[in-house]
Amino acid sequence: MDSCEEGKGIRTLSTVCEAAETAGIHMVPNNPVQVLRFSEAINGNVRLLELNPEVEKSLKQGDRVVIRGLASDEAILCTESKSFEVKVVETSNTMLLCRDIQTPGKEAFTASQSAGGGLIRQEVCGSACSYLELRPCRGHLSRLAEVLSEHQYAGPETEPDNFVAGYTFRDLLDLVQGSEDELWTGLKRCKACCIDGFWRLLSADYFEQAFDRIVQSLAEKDWPIYEVPVDECCELLTDLLPRVIIEHCLTCYGKKNDNGATYCLDEELVSQFYAGYLLRRVAKFNYAEFMEVWQQTVPLGITVALEMLKGIALHDLTARPPVVWHFPANSLPYDVSPRFNALFQERTKWTLSDLRPYIEDLATPQQPLEAILLKHTRSTMDVTGQKLYNSRHPL
Known part of the structure; x- marks a missing residue:
């Protein structure tokens, strides 16, 4: 049998062992030897995707795994909860692809071991010189x-x-x-x-009018901000606002209580709403006057504080007179570099406490806030020893 196969140019176990010995390769006794033969119709257009644990788990669970983007976008692979950049990685050697390569633990491999080894013939059906690597990233939501x-x-x-x-x-x-x-x-x-x-999106004017009308209804009906009855509120305002808008406003500035029938408004979010309501209409506001008007505008029982402005407004208490102006975080670009450009165009130097509300959503487990700051900012100390951050790149 061996001589017939040799005559046809087909490798036998003895010729494989001789070749291995010549090459100095140690053959494990009783292990099968796999011999490769190229298919006549080998496919060189195969794309290999290296699975990471998160994507592998999603596929095994039957979850949706999708590559998203327009034709002009770089590919982003998305599971239901995470996003990954898809990058092409070139390999130094060509990879040969077989449909059913045998590895220890597989049935055919084990059966061949039990039989004392032998040859397993494999057909190479494809080849690849690169593979697709998945790199965790934030979703690209700038659009x-x-x-x-x-x-x-x-x-x-x-x-x-x-x-x-x-x-x-x-x-x-x-x-x-x-x-x-x-x-x-x-x-x-x-x-x-x-x-x-x-x-x-609700237009800015309509959103402000809607929520302000809801807050006014609390005073009219003497409803506490921590227990706003949604059905009664919708009935009261039925001629002014659709129910979907009322519930949306209550959700944006509070949360539903456990009883499911009332909402608890968040004092800080309500205060920030009225701060934005006042500041959106002027370029800069005298700080002392603003704090006084702001306190008069919020519902009774809420005490405003400067710390509540973080992420929605900036202030300069060293100016004469001190001023405050509207600068909401949700108006900034979604992507990292444009975000920092916008921040440093607004203010050349930032303290970390002022900067944090505008960038904390950029952090990921793979790229914490400290790494983002190191990449996009330089830090210096002022005369008081306070650390300040300025742009690492020319604006």
Whole structure:
């Protein structure tokens, strides 16, 4: 048999052992030897994807794993909760691909061992000189605010008859590059509202008027801010605001209580709303005057404090007179580099306490805040010994 196979140019176990001995390769007794033969129709267009534990787990659980992006975008692979950049990694050697290569533990390998070894013939059906590597990243949601701004909602009376506009959640998944969890977070960050199945931004004026009217109703009915009855509130304002808008406002500035029938408004979020309401209309506000007007504007029982302005406004107490101005975090670019450019164009030097509210959402387990600061900023000390951060790159 061996001589017939040798005559046909097919390797036998003896010829393989001789070749291994010549090459100085130690053959493990009783282990099978796999001999490769190239297919006549070898496929060189195969793409290999290196799975990391998170993606492998998602695939095994039957979860959705999708590559998202437009034709002009760099590919982003998304599970239901995480996003990964897809990068091509070149290899120094060509990889040969077989359909059923045998490794220790597989049935055919074990059976061959039990039989005392032998040859297992494999056909090379493909080859590859590169593979796709997955690198954890933040979802690319910079397009989200832009597409949501196309159809802003300003009340039912402004909507044409039979008007359908906006994007469903699935539509947005096709337009942005992020996981479902990241998209939900992005929608919450920009305070988007789902109206008749479509996600839309409320116009700034309409949003302010709606929530201010809700807060006024609390005073009229003597409802405490920590127990706002949603059904009664909707009934009271039925001629002014749709129920979906009332519940959206209460969700943005509070949370539903365990009883499911009332909302608890967050004092700091309510205070920040009124701070933005006052500051949005002026370039800069005299600090002392602002603090006085701000305190008069918030609901009775809430005490405003300078710390509440973090992430929505900046102040300069060294100016004469001291001033405060609107600078909300949710208006900044989503991506890291444009975000830092916008921050350092607004202010050349920052303390960490002032900077943190504007960048803390950029941090990931793979890239903590300290690493982001090291990459995009330089730090110096002022005369008082306080650390200040300025741009590492020219603006």
